[in-house]
Amino acid sequence: MRELLIGNHALARGAWEAGVRVAAAYPGTPSTEIIEALARYPEVYAEWAPNEKVALEVAIGAAIGGARSLAAMKHVGVNVAADPLMTLAYTGVNAGLVLVSADDPGLFSSQNEQDNRFYARMAQIPCLEPADSQEVKDMVMQAFNLSEEFDTPVILRLTTRIAHSYSLVELGDRQEVPLKSYVKQPAKYVMLPAFGKARHVVVEERRLKLAAYAETAPFNRVEWADRRVGIITSGIAYQYVKEALPGVSVLKLGLTYPLPEKLISDFVKAVKTCYVVEELEPFLEDQIRAWGLGVVGKELVPRVDELSSAIVARTVGSQVAAVAPELVAPDLTAVALPGMRTPGGQRAGEGSVPDARETTTAAPAELPGRPPLMCPGCPHRGVFYVLKKLRLVVAGDIGCYTLGATPPLQAMDSCICMGASLGVAMGLEKARGADFARRVVGVIGDSTFLHSGMTGLLDMVYNGGTGTLIILDNSTTAMTGHQDHPGTGYTASHQPAPKVDLEQIARALGVHRVQVVDSYNLETLERAIQEETAAREPSVIIARRPCALLKKEKEAVYAVSPDNCLSCRYCLDLGCPAISFSDGHGVIDPVLCNGCGLCTQVCPGEAIRKAGEEDE
Amino acid sequence: MSNDVLNVLLVGVGGQGTILAGRVLSRAAISLGGEVKVSDIHGMAQRGGSVVTQVRFGPRVYAPVIAPGTADFLVAFEKLEACRWLPYLKAGGCLIVNDQEMPPLPVLTGAATYPADLVAVMGKLVQNLVVLDALDLARRAGNVKTVNMVLMGALARRLSISREAWEEALAASVPERFLEVNKKAFNLGWEQ
Numbered sequence: 060m061r062e063l064l065i066g067n068h069a070l071a072r073g074a075w076e077a078g079v080r081v082a083a084a085y086p087g088t089p090s091t092e093i094i095e096a097l098a099r100y101p102e103v104y105a106e107w108a109p110n111e112k113v114a115l116e117v118a119i120g121a122a123i124g125g126a127r128s129l130a131a132m133k134h135v136g137v138n139v140a141a142d143p144l145m146t147l148a149y150t151g152v153n154a155g156l157v158l159v160s161a162d163d164p165g166l167f168s169s170q171n172e173q174d175n176r177f178y179a180r181m182a183q184i185p186c187l188e189p190a191d192s193q194e195v196k197d198m199v200m201q202a203f204n205l206s207e208e209f210d211t212p213v214i215l216r217l218t219t220r221i222a223h224s225y226s227l228v229e230l231g232d233r234q235e236v237p238l239k240s241y242v243k244q245p246a247k248y249v250m251l252p253a254f255g256k257a258r259h260v261v262v263e264e265r266r267l268k269l270a271a272y273a274e275t276a277p278f279n280r281v282e283w284a285d286r287r288v289g290i291i292t293s294g295i296a297y298q299y300v301k302e303a304l305p306g307v308s309v310l311k312l313g314l315t316y317p318l319p320e321k322l323i324s325d326f327v328k329a330v331k332t333c334y335v336v337e338e339l340e341p342f343l344e345d346q347i348r349a350w351g352l353g354v355v356g357k358e359l360v361p362r363v364d365e366l367s368s369a370i371v372a373r374t375v376g377s378q379v380a381a382v383a384p385e386l387v388a389p390d391l392t393a394v395a396l397p398g399m400r401t402p403g404g405q406r407a408g409e410g411s412v413p414d415a416r417e418t419t420t421a422a423p424a425e426l427p428g429r430p431p432l433m434c435p436g437c438p439h440r441g442v443f444y445v446l447k448k449l450r451l452v453v454a455g456d457i458g459c460y461t462l463g464a465t466p467p468l469q470a471m472d473s474c475i476c477m478g479a480s481l482g483v484a485m486g487l488e489k490a491r492g493a494d495f496a497r498r499v500v501g502v503i504g505d506s507t508f509l510h511s512g513m514t515g516l517l518d519m520v521y522n523g524g525t526g527t528l529i530i531l532d533n534s535t536t537a538m539t540g541h542q543d544h545p546g547t548g549y550t551a552s553h554q555p556a557p558k559v560d561l562e563q564i565a566r567a568l569g570v571h572r573v574q575v576v577d578s579y580n581l582e583t584l585e586r587a588i589q590e591e592t593a594a595r596e597p598s599v600i601i602a603r604r605p606c607a608l609l610k611k612e613k614e615a616v617y618a619v620s621p622d623n624c625l626s627c628r629y630c631l632d633l634g635c636p637a638i639s640f641s642d643g644h645g646v647i648d649p650v651l652c653n654g655c656g657l658c659t660q661v662c663p664g665e666a667i668r669k670a671g672e673e674d675e
Numbered sequence: 676m677s678n679d680v681l682n683v684l685l686v687g688v689g690g691q692g693t694i695l696a697g698r699v700l701s702r703a704a705i706s707l708g709g710e711v712k713v714s715d716i717h718g719m720a721q722r723g724g725s726v727v728t729q730v731r732f733g734p735r736v737y738a739p740v741i742a743p744g745t746a747d748f749l750v751a752f753e754k755l756e757a758c759r760w761l762p763y764l765k766a767g768g769c770l771i772v773n774d775q776e777m778p779p780l781p782v783l784t785g786a787a788t789y790p791a792d793l794v795a796v797m798g799k800l801v802q803n804l805v806v807l808d809a810l811d812l813a814r815r816a817g818n819v820k821t822v823n824m825v826l827m828g829a830l831a832r833r834l835s836i837s838r839e840a841w842e843e844a845l846a847a848s849v850p851e852r853f854l855e856v857n858k859k860a861f862n863l864g865w866e867q
Contacts, residue, residue: 063711080794152702160751168714177761191712191739210798224739225701298737369742390745427758427787430690431724459722467784636723639783652821 064228066195070159071096072228073196074129077155077203078236079103079122083114085510087133087541088168089222090161094131095542098551101235108541109549110477110510111136115143115158122156122212123248125239127203131159135476141178144212148182149258150248151210151265154239155203161217164338165365168538170457170476172364174339177355179316181212183266186316188212188294192226198278198313203236209265209272216315218338220295220365244643259339270317278313281326285386288379289330291323291343291354296336296366301659303372304379306386316388318346327352332382333376334359338366422671433462436614436653438533438578442502444633444657445585446470451500451592454483456512458504459538459606460531467634477507481515484526491526497592501528505561506536506544519597520569527591527598529672530561531578533606565599572596577611578604581660607653614654616670619645623666630658630667680733682741686760687752688777689723692823696750698848699827699841702866704732706840714739723780725756729850730732748833751824752809754776761797764830770801771829773809773822805829805867818853823862828864 064072071093074082082105084094098105108114111132115635121128131138137160144158160178163169179186188203189195195217202213246254273279288307292300310326312318327333327347335344335356346355359374360366372391380387433440443463446453447470454472455461464471473483480501488496503512508530519526536542543549548558565573572594576583584602591598619630624644631640637651638658647658649670659667683700694715701713714729722769722841729741741763749764751757751772774794781787790796798804809825816825824845831841841861849857 061705063705063713092777107756220714220739223715225711225715226736226739227705227711261782295738298739302737302742367740367742370739372742391742426755426780426790427781429755429759430723430781431722434722462722466781466786586728628785634780634784636780636783639778640785 060230061227061319062230063155063225064189064192065092065223065225066189066192066217067161067223067558068096069192069196069228070131070215070217072230073199074157074203075100075103076196076231076233077200078127079129079203080126080238081118081128082106082131083108083128084131084399085111085114085136085139086506086536086542087111087136087161088539089163089217089219090131090133090136090159090224091539091542093129093159094551097129104667105551107544108537111140112143115140115147118156118158119143119147119150122154123150123153123241125154125241127155127236129157129159132161133169134160134162134173135169135171136174137178138173139477144178145182146250146255147212148184149250149255149262151261152206152212153241154236155206156212157199157202157206157214159215159217161219161222162339162560163219165219167219170474171340173217175214176315176342177340179216181341182212182466183262184211184214184316185269185314186216187208187313188216188315189221189313190294190297190311191221192224192228194313195221196228201277209269211265211269216294218365226387237628238440239302252474266317271460271512272317273314273317273319276314276319278323279319279322280313281322282309282311284308285383286329287331287383288386289326289333290336290375290495291326291333292336293343294338295634296338296371299366299368299371300336302368303376303388303391304386305388306383307379312343313602315343320341320350323347324350324352325619327354327465332478334377334378336360336366336371367437377667382646387611390546431462432465432634432636432651433459434607435635436610436655437606438602438607438655439531440468440633440635440655441578441581441584441657442529442531442602443468443470443582444661445588446502449585449588451498451588452487454480454487454501455505456480458507458531460504461500463502467632471502478503478511478515481512481519481526481528484528485515485522485524488526488619489525493595499526500588500592503524503528503530504537505534505546506542508561509545509559516565516570516597516599517568523596524597527588527594527600529588529600529602532601532603533578534603535606535609537606541606561601562599565601570597570599572598573601574599575601575603578602579655579657581657599605607655610653616649616658617647617658617667618649618670619647620666620668623664625664625666629661629663629665633661634659680731680736681748681834682746683730683748683750684741684760684763685728685730685750685758685826686751687726688756689726691726691752692820693728693752694728694849696823696827697730699824700730700830701732702844702847703831703836703840704730706836706843707732708713709734710736712736712739715735725759727760748830750830752822752826755779755789757829758790758793758797761800764801767803768801768804769803769833770797771805771807771826771833772797773826774806774830775808775810775822807864808866809864813860815865816860817856821857824857824860825864828861829867830864831861832865
């Protein structure tokens with residue numbers, strides 16, 4: 060039975076077939092669908108944890124307790140989980156534990172494109188890199204065996220093109236893996252300094268065993284072809300190499316940490332010229348060079364952005380073509396349509412800026428960009444409209460509302476990582492004084508606040524900050540596709556759950572000034588923000604409205620009465636996709652309008668009414 | 676990229692249903708017996724941004740993404756996006772374009788203008804051009820949201836996948852209560 064699956068669903072299927080019992084995650088593109096899929100299997104306990112650190116800790120507890128477990132997160136999520144990860148590498152596991160790191164080369168939905176293979180090297184644990192959905196499924200199953208055989212956590216590293224690309228997968232049955240017995244072993248699981256010291260020796264012994272195993276591991280294979288050119292590659296880059304350079308010899312590495320020295324060295328010596336083609340950092344290349352082997356890599360292949368068949372053809376391919384043109388795919392050397400230029404893919408906040416490497420010739424006309432934007436009726440829109448109006452300095456955070464940084468709202472000054480808005484607001488105040496703090500706000504989402512905002516708020520209270528935090532409570536984890544969290548009242552498997560009270564959390568952390576306002580009411584929003592920023596003590600404003608995409612019923616839409624329109628264009632300042640301007644007056648698209656009514660509040664005339672309520 | 680792989684690029688605006696169209700096409704393509712690979716855009720980029728679904732099928736497919744200048748078909752749900760992604764179409768490839776304008780935010784706010792005569796511009800560059808008013812056909816089918824299936828119908832007529840395979844793919848991808856209206860839209864597209 061073959062099914063077309065994205066990598067994430069193949070991963071969930073593979074984990075299920077491998078007998079996984081416990082899985083935990085915090086949503087993050089491109090990893091989110093793994094837990095969503097696992098939550099649908101009755102044999103698996105799958106949870107949304109408040110953050111990635113907790114998710115990994117739950118998986119650790121389950122593995123020590125004898126159940127095969129999995130934690131899934133995006134690349135920056137592993138930063139949050141790095142603390143338990145580094146010591147988990149010392150303790151090892153009981154039942155198998157797989158950590159999925161979904162990296163995002165090309166930053167489709169992330170704040171950086173860090174290469175998480177380095178985590179495997181830092182922790183001295185195996186790293187597997189599949190190259191399509193079938194391999195994802197096969198590798199996750201083998202990862203559990205590897206984890207138990209070598210008593211180690213295993214990192215399974217996906218990238219966006221693996222996690223979110225469909226390919227055909229052969230489905231199998233679930234293998235029931237019995238719960239392993241739990242044995243108390245303090246010297247293994249209690250990392251006191253003395254025990255840790257002894258475990259570090261074990262880590263080193265394990266690394267050597269794994270390196271020996273890597274020489275014959277099923278994940279690594281040589282595909283011999285023309286021996287004038289050899290290419291060492293891994294993950295999605297393998298597919299680009301096969302496509303751009305169909306005639307060359309390839310060493311495909313599926314286990315990219317630790318690396319098999321003899322296998323690689325034999326391959327390099329067997330070919331005339333050897334290239335290393337990998338996305339992002341020279342992770343393989345640096346280790347291969349350290350063995351004194353001569354390879355060509357990042358001097359040709361970009362370290363920035365994702366790769367593609369075209370880039371491989373243009374970089375390594377052009378060198379190969381000089382020696383053996385028959386080894387390069389002919390249609391990739393062809394030029395795109397004359398007189399046109401290619402878009403640089405879609406990057407958040409970018410317009411039609413062409414990717415220099417993809418550009419062939421100039422376009423006939425500069426095409427207007429189509430950046431992502433807040434949806435019609437988005438409850439964040441009004442908050443950023445007010446923040447812009449009040450000209451405040453805004454310490455931002457990670458979520459849909461990061462789009463508040465883009466035109467026409469442009470009301471965000473920083474966005475570092477999840478949970479950073481509070482610390483940054485506090486730091487701004489400590490650098491520039493309490494008077495400056497009267498013009499600063501931090502903004503954070505509900506899911507984000509629970510993820511890692513609470514400690515920042517505690518810091519502000521404890522250390523005498525006087526800042527203002529706006530919690531944009533849209534009652535969901537919106538950007539990743541509406542996952543539940545501790546504040547929604549439901550679990551990952553849609554069971555009712557206790558609903559945490561954000562207002563009470565703020566008060567419990569020591570904040571005396573807490574206001575709850577309606578995100579759709581600009582007047583009360585503005586008044587609350589002015590009051591709280593003026594107060595010389597920590598304040599929290601909870602701006603509450605469910606995400607517009609959660610609405611089941613369509614609200615009555617609004618329309619502009621051309622006779623009453625003053626042509627002032629104030630309504631355009633909202634950046635609402637439903638509002639445009641033509642024939643000298645504003646126009647509201649009834650298909651797009653979500654009936655939030657913000658435009659009626661910014662219109663200085665009486666031009667915008669509910670459709671069908673125009674004056675006679 | 677060997678010539679026996681067929682590359683189809685579906686481009687449009689977040690929310691237009693390109694992903695569902697890609698699902699139907701890829702499911703139908705499985706019937707040909709070879710490999711199928713699809714790449715979608717998820718996450719923040721979907722929020723009203725320029726979106727693309729890439730579908731590749733053939734005896735052996737490596738990358739899930741299509742290189743510039745190698746798409747056999749470019750199916751554009753919106754004119755500006757057609758123009759934006761046109762360089763991906765190979766010489767002699769077929770462009771199927773929905774004659775619809777969706778002004779992006781920079782145009783709505785007056786920071787940019789929507790280029791005029793895009794169809795004429797593209798007509799000069801592309802020999803094999805199919806222009807249709809998919810929005811109107813979707814309306815005639817009974818639901819404006821079936822623009823994606825109108826375009827799939829127009830594409831289907833130009834591919835070698837059987838009608839049965841398309842119908843099975845539709846049934847597998849679309850909720851039961853919307854199946855009829857989607858079939859109708861698909862057939863209207865086919866007739867264009």
